[in-house]
């Protein structure tokens with residue numbers, strides 16, 4: 040059995056599904072990347088750079104350490120590996136990261152406008168707001184620095200200005216679900232705003248209540264690695 044095969048299988052399945060359903064912005068491009076923290080080790084598995092997603096295989100998935108040194112994989116890792124690593128270093132609750140170019144979230148990324156938690160489930164699963172990480176070139180230290188200042192809000196989704204989105208989760212399945220939840224919210228928000236009518240937000244007391252409940256969850260969640 041190959042090293043870390045279970046992680047690689049899950050990532051390939053998720054990445055190909057996201058690509059097939061348009062979450063990477065184009066159906067034929069390679070505008071996204073997916074990773075998972077390896078439990079109990081300072082290692083993570085990430086998709087390779089610029090390889091068409093239908094060509095992903097166990098042998099070309101990359102395993103990197105927390106200094107971004109490549110341990111496994113026949114190809115170069117995604118240029119956004121540093122962005123993923125920052126999430127694992129700063130957020131002990133995060134064990135999977137999905138970077139997308141999903142269309143409706145990208146609209147708000149170019150408007151440089153955060154998306155509020157418009158529904159109960161968004162408030163619980165993603166957090167009170169989807170904040171915008173200020174622009175930095177793909178793979179640049181500047182972009183990582185810009186993300187670092189946002190991660191402490193403990194939310195699970197971020198927009199990256201003039202670029203795309205970043206979705207986090209305690210498991211790959213949760214990060215994957217957050218990709219869909221973010222896209223649904225962005226699509227509904229965009230559609231509602233485009234009518235010209237006032238968009239109603241969740242009541243402040245509900246947002247605050249959920250914020251407190253989430254805080255308790257963070258306080259009691261076992262620290263992974």
Ligand SMILES: [Zn+2]
Nearest residue numbers: 070071139203
């Ligand atoms: Zn990107």
